[in-house]
Amino acid sequence: MQQEAVTAVISGLKRAGVSVVCYLPDSLFKPLYPALDADPELRTIRVTNEGEGASICGGVFLSGQRAVLVMENSGLRAAVEPLARMGLGAGIPVVMLMSYRGELGENNWWAIPHGITMEPVLNALRVPYRIVREQADIEQAIVDSYESSYASYYHSAVVLGGGIVR
Amino acid sequence: MKRYDCMLELSRLVSDELVILSLGGSVDEWYNAAPHMRTASLFQQQLGCVTPEAFGLAVGLPHQRVISLDTDGGLLFNLGILATLGNEQPPNLFIVVWDNESYQSIGGPPTHTxxxxxxxxxxxxxxxxxQSHTVRTLAEFAEHCQAGLAATVPYLVVAKVEGGAQPGIKRKHSDGREDKYIFVRHVEATEGITIMGPSEHN
Structure with missing residues (x-):
């Protein structure tokens, strides 16, 4: 992930009014995490699994502040239970930013399941999402994700793939 | 020690706090034990989500005391949150774990406790x-509630309570979605903020 993409992510989060970032670090977003930690306008919270991160983001929503859950797309599977309960059961939204592991061109055997399951899991939860592969589209995709989630009071996701993360 | 009696104790100590609580029998019990806290309490049917959600709320409202009413089954579902709290040290989060050593809402099979x-x-x-303590008497429970509500570090009380729910109490009729709206409107009113505002066009 190039520095320009890191900058675009942080610009998008700030334009969307985000103040809290929950994350479980992964390798494709590796330079993003220290940049988030270093930003004085963002409170970062490292979590033990993405389901916990989703739940914390739900609590932040209830406070009136805006949160994002940053993770590898495999984390979506770990977060399904709280996402289903908060989103479908109570209408508490979580906006997710995930790296696209297992995309066409993936050269790690262990990452293949992430590519196979990501879109079916998002669709099973009826989570609107956008896969972004051009750096110029990152910032607006993040802003759009918050517009949707704060109209629907449901989750949404931005997936960064292609040359942005590989 | 009965959970409902503990709730009556806690109810007397709270007024301006926000509460997120777990599923099962404790929902209707808290609804009855603390009627003045109904709009300030988020009733969630979410095993493993309660304390993380309460922590998120505490992060977003650092000047506000937040109470998590969790359970043994709920905390065991996601023990990782304890490590997150250990590192983050939220100064405004008080956690009560109702430990009845069972999954009471489905008839009482034992939990690992x-x-x-x-x-x-x-x-x-x-x-x-x-600051994590186990209590077995009402007096101990009340003492730790007072300490936890005034603490400047995360404070956790495991209340060892009997199985079974308080009989003959009023049932809460709302679902999770209505509960969320009630809670959000309470936070908006007390904080003077907008959380769920109007669309571009109404």
Whole structure:
């Protein structure tokens, strides 16, 4: 992930009014995490699994502040239970930013399941999402994700793939 | 020690706090034990989500005391939150774990605390939530509630309570979605903020 993409992510989060970032670090977003930690306008919270991160983001929503859950797309599977309960059961939204592991061109055997399951899991939860592969589209995709989630009071996701993360 | 009696004790100590609570029998019990806290309480049917959600709320409202009413089954579902709290040290989060050593809402099969080997307060202390205590009497419970509500570090009380729910109490009729709106409107009113505002066009 190039520095320009890191900058675009942080610009998008700030334009969307985000103040809290929950994350479980992964390798494709590796330079993003220290940049988030270093930003004085963002409170970062490292979590033990993405389901916990989703739940914390739900609590932040209830406070009136805006949160994002940053993770590898495999984390979506770990977060399904709280996402289903908060989103479908109570209408508490979580906006997710995930790296696209297992995309066409993936050269790690262990990452293949992430590519196979990501879109079916998002669709099973009826989570609107956008896969972004051009750096110029990152910032607006993040802003759009918050517009949707704060109209629907449901989750949404931005997936960064292609040359942005590989 | 009965959970409902503990709730009556806690109810007397709270007024301006926000509460997120777990599923099962404790929902209707808290609804009855603390009627003045109904709009300030988020009733969630979410095993494993309660304390993380309460922590998120505490992060977003650092000047506000937040109470998590969790359970043994709920905390065991996601013990990782204790490590997160140990590192983050939220100064405004008070956690009560109703430990009845069972999954009461489905009829009472035992949780892992039923054997006597698993000590949730010791796990919490090991994870960095140093103020973690187990109580077995109402007097101890009240004492730790007072301390926890005034603490400047995360404070956790495991309340060892009997199984079974308080009989003959009023049932809460709303679902999770209505509960969320009630809670959000309460936070908006008390904080003077907008959380769920109007669309571009109404």
């Amino acid at each position: 039923a054997t006597g080997r698993v000590d949730l307060a010791a796990i919490a202390r090991g994870a960095g939530v140093e």
